[in-house]
Every structure is written in structure tokens, then in C-alpha cells.
Amino acid sequence: MPSLEPAEITAGRLHLRPWRPYDVDAVHLACQDPQIALWNRLPQPYQRADAESFVLRAAPAAWAEGTGTPFAVVDATTEQLLASIALIDISVSGEAEIGYWCAAQARGQGVISQAVTTVTRWGFGALGLARIEWRAAVGNDASLRVAQRTGFTVEGTLRQALILGDGRRVDCWIGSRLPTDPPPTALPPREPR
Numbered sequence: 690m691p692s693l694e695p696a697e698i699t700a701g702r703l704h705l706r707p708w709r710p711y712d713v714d715a716v717h718l719a720c721q722d723p724q725i726a727l728w729n730r731l732p733q734p735y736q737r738a739d740a741e742s743f744v745l746r747a748a749p750a751a752w753a754e755g756t757g758t759p760f761a762v763v764d765a766t767t768e769q770l771l772a773s774i775a776l777i778d779i780s781v782s783g784e785a786e787i788g789y790w791c792a793a794q795a796r797g798q799g800v801i802s803q804a805v806t807t808v809t810r811w812g813f814g815a816l817g818l819a820r821i822e823w824r825a826a827v828g829n830d831a832s833l834r835v836a837q838r839t840g841f842t843v844e845g846t847l848r849q850a851l852i853l854g855d856g857r858r859v860d861c862w863i864g865s866r867l868p869t870d871p872p873p874t875a876l877p878p879r880e881p882r
């Protein structure tokens with residue numbers, strides 16, 4: 690794959706930028722959260738060396754090899770780390786998958802919905818992608834809500850297609866968004882849990 694120029698995008702209160710070496714401690718801290726470790730299939734326990742490996746090596750390699758676009762999502766004013774979002778597994782034929790987590794203290798404020806909208810639009814525009822795919826373990830309702838809110842079409846369930854952070858192999862939902870899809874419509878309020 691041709692290498693990709695690391696990009697920076699500002700969208701409202703969010704700034705999306707490539708990972709920088711000083712993010713290691715914040716990634717290490719955020720990924721202590723059991724929800725992130727579980728749904729994003731991270732090494733457990735998640736050690737500082739894991740954060741170093743991601744920030745210092747895997748993330749720059751993805752841009753350089755053109756296989757992914759790992760962005761740190763930070764508060765545009767304070768630069769506090771809020772989330773991680775990436776297009777991954779970018780193919781020569783113009784497909785990619787979107788992946789994300791949000792730091793526990795920043796959840797429920799629309800951070801990931803805004804970041805998904807931004808990265809999806811950028812992926813279609815700047816990278817010329819033809820299809821962006823979303824996958825989440827069946828039962829990850831917060832991630833499903835994000836996908837619905839940002840205009841992804843849920844296409845079905847893949848049986849036993851995902852391995853979680855605790856090693857369980859589970860069914861996953863699959864969905865996609867195409868450049869020709871209409872803008873997302875407002876969702877009805879979520880049912881109380």
C-alpha cells in the first residue's frame with residue numbers, strides 16, 4: 690500500500706491528530722478500563738509497554754505502510770486525550786474498517802459519534818474509500834448506537850467472528866457506510882437502561 694501522509698483534523702471541540710510519544714501515559718491509563726480491554730481486545734493486563742508499542746511503533750507504521758490511520762482524539766482547547774479512532778485494514782480496492790474507544794471519563798458526550806462522522810467523511814473524501822465497515826460484538830449496545838447515529842447500515846450478524854479481550858469467541862454485528870449514503874437522520878431517544 691502507498692504510505693499515507695499523517696493528517697490532522699479539527700471538528701468542533703475535537704482535534705484528531707496522529708499519536709505522539711507523549712501520549713503513551715494517557716493511553717496506558719485509558720486502557721486500564723475493563724470495557725476498552727474487553728471490547729477492543731487489548732492485552733490484559735494492559736502494561737505501559739503495550740501503550741509504547743502502539744504509540745511509538747504500530748501507529749506510525751500504519752500510516753507509513755498505508756494500512757491504517759490511527760488518530761488520537763484530543764480536546765481542541767485543553768489537548769486532553771479523549772479517545773482513539775482509526776481506519777484499519779485499508780485495502781487497495783478501497784475498503785476499510787473503523788475502530789474506536791473513548792476514555793471512560795469522556796463517554797456519553799458525543800465524542801465518538803462526532804469522531805466517526807469526521808473520519809468517515811475524511812476517508813471518503815481524502816482517501817477515496819468506497820466502503821467503510823463497522824463491526825462490534827453482539828451486545829456492545831453503545832457501539833451499535835454510535836454506528837446508527839452516524840449513518841451506518843447494520844447489515845447482519847457474523848457468527849463467532851470476533852474474539853474479545855477475555856478470549857471468548859463471539860458473534861458480531863457488521864455494518865457499513867458508503868460515500869453515496871444520505872446524511873444520518875436524528876435517532877429517537879434511547880430506551881432507558
Ligand SMILES: CC(C)(COP(=O)(O)OP(=O)(O)OC[C@H]1O[C@@H](n2cnc3c(N)ncnc32)[C@H](O)[C@@H]1OP(=O)(O)O)[C@@H](O)C(=O)NCCC(=O)NCCS
Nearest residue numbers: 724728790791796797798799800801802825830831832834
Ligand atoms: C462505544 C464507545 C466508544 C462510545 O463512546 P462515546 O463517546 O460515549 O459515544 P457517544 O457519546 O458518541 O455515543 C454513545 C451512545 O451510546 C449510548 N450508550 C452508552 N452506553 C450505552 C449502553 N450501555 N447501552 C446502549 N447505549 C449506550 C449513549 O447514550 C449514546 O447514544 P445517544 O447519544 O443516542 O444517547 C464507548 O462506550 C467505549 O469506549 N466503550 C468501550 C470500548 C468499545 O466498546 N469500543 C468499540 C468496540 S466496537
